[in-house]
Amino acid sequence: MSRLSPHPLLALRKSRDAGRPVGLVSVCSAHPLVLEAALTEARDSGSVALIEATCNQVNQDGGYTGMRPDDFSARVRALADLIGLPRDRIVLGGDHLGPNPWTRLPAATAMARAGVMVAAYVAAGFEKIHLDCSMRCADDPAQLTDALIAERAGQLCAIAEQAAARLGTTPYYVVGTEVPPPGGAIEVETSLAITTPEAVRDTIGLHQDAFSRHGVATATARIIGVVVQPGVEFGSTSVHFYDRAAAVALPPVLDEFPGLLFEAHSTDYQRPGGLADLVSDGFGILKVGPWLTFAMREALYGLDAIRQAATPNSPMLSTTMERLMLARPAYWQRHYAGSEAQLRLARHYSYSDRIRYYWDEVDAQRAVTDLLSADYAIDETMISQYCGHIYDDVRASRTSSDPRSLVLASIGKVLSAYRLAVTGTLPL
Template identity: 50%
Template sequence: MKLSLADLAGTRATPTPRGLVSVCSAHPLVLRATLRHARDTETTALIEATCNQVNHHGGYTGMTPADFAELTRRIAREEGCDEALILLGGDHLGPNPWRDRPAEEALAEAGRMVADYVAAGFSKLHLDASMGCAGEPEQTDDDLAAERAARLAATAEDAAKTAGLPPPHYVIGTEVPPPGGADHAVDAVTPTAPEAARRTIDVHRDVFAKAGLEEAFERVVAAVVQPGVEFGVSGVAIYDPEAAAGLSALLDDRPDLVFEAHSTDYQGEAPLAALVRTGFQILKVGPELTFVMREALYALDAIAADLLPERKGRALFAAMESAMQGDPRHWKRHYADSEAHWQRHYAFSDRIRYYWPGAQHALDDLFHAIEGRRIPLPLLMQHAPWALSAADTPLDPAAFVMDRIRVSLDAYHAAAKDIS
């Protein structure tokens, strides 16, 4: 059943609080799996793009907000997914991509980006101006972050009016450490202090009011805090409801808000369900989905090498290794030199996700080589034990990969209680 942002807080006091799953990925296979899942379950497909990934200059994907929106809607049409089920969001919208510039210059860029997101139909905006710009501390204080967020909200409100669109809903605050996974070993993370979360919410409310944005603040549906979840290269900090009990209790005084939990990847269904039950009702997932996508693609790569000796080894693996070695900027500072040989491909932080576009030729070649072939059960038992039902039937490689992605999506949606 379709769930809206405005519905979330109202479910918290019911016997079955519900959540929304926020898919943060631009990979077409992940988007297609997400939209196919929404079609089949008639649930909301909340799909989000980040400021570095998609912006008015193209971001690292080369897509503007309008490009990303059109890609999502085109795939939805191809999959027969009702566009009414799609909710587009923008994540960490603020000066981060331009933080090496003076504040006014960075904020001007952020304003243009936010306006483009709104004009493209993005109706959930996470306003995050917590990062310092040139000559400023790495993190701003609540007052400055709120002032800058209000400035961006005013831009978004104007952009919606100009485009004749409904005004957007907002998410405020940020988590520590920054998004994308930690670079160090992870086994436990301290949740945000309740008093710090309370101050963030109160300061934003006051600053929005002083800016004449009371109506906009009424559409703030969530605050981003750190519930104590994180993932790194090879470890995951699993949610502990007791450690976050103070944060959850804060929502008793804020019946119109929920918390948005970032970096919930690799938690598993039970911890995800506990997050939803305790007020963290927007679950953001990204690297886990491209991680399991890579897992499935590498399984097909190994199967093809065993089944078709003329391929002479794992061609897709070799193409990805070549791409990452040729341009190390997306992984070099994140992985230890002594272990980078395996971390490039298999780390939970999944920085390999930046390199798939450059290896599309190898992916196309792999799919062409094995499409329609019947995969013997022993090979699936060796390389893809989750997909034994695919044995001895004509293989659809894209469907094989999307089925693997949907295992993770199913766990998220079951935890959010929006599918039976």
């Protein structure tokens, strides 16, 4: 595949170093509707689609989506071809690549499997590789040292470099782990500890040393980003918003490392101005995932209510999803607490959006297909009642009022907020 020049990830670094910070929206989702919305938004805005998969979503064992890295790559590229987005405007990324899916195993076994996964990601055309070995394996001490985390990342980097050399490709790396694990935090603290400048310097230095020990010192020049905690996170019903005054010590650190960017995880549900502030402060990559499937679920449940109003006694998508979540509670049980009524609300409406783990279930796919293809009237008044967040888009003819278009518009509304923030054109 031909590639834009300079590479979009390098263009981010160049722009930051020139004093013109811009960013990329990193879409972390495997759902076809979210991917379609993201690729369409990139096409229409003339921008690059950065699409990422996590180690739990996609790995050589299938992950919770049932997809291997080559399956995910094929899904994204096939959708892009249908939509008309050139493939050279797609960047695929692997997020939290490390032993996390196999932490119940001894470290040597888990790391061997992580190595297979990283090689598979590179072989499938993933160019942005976030190495994260902060997870404790079965025979590890209670607390991993930063040096051990970096050493394991160096081990995986060597495997990635070998896979890339066989293919003649060039991976770019992100290091650092001061964020919740893939899938989200179990609970969110009242206040968040913002990464210190000293921790940033240590993370970079330890990873550079580890890469060198594993014979891939040249890869240190391709470390494009470091993951830090700027004070943003979300829980079941609350959001920690970005406060640039509280994180004021972080941006100057980048001046010590030309060509390096910060990567912000868990930026979902941030205010538009906060997203723009993150970009200005050196966070060139803003990751978003649950907010996109949250917006998708909002539209689907709105359509569910519209269909019930139009054709009473129709099957309800929400009923199907409740049944699936109760039958397999592992994906939400540790994340939600409270009475039965509170748990029921959290399963469907939580910011944490643990319902996203169930959309790939056969019964869920069948119910969504039925909802999107059913014949029921969707008047503007019903959109106002049940899909109010996209009512203005319908009235202004920015989107059609058929079910599929309404769902894509709901997801697109979130993506548009990110696009405005990362390109510096946020309205005052």
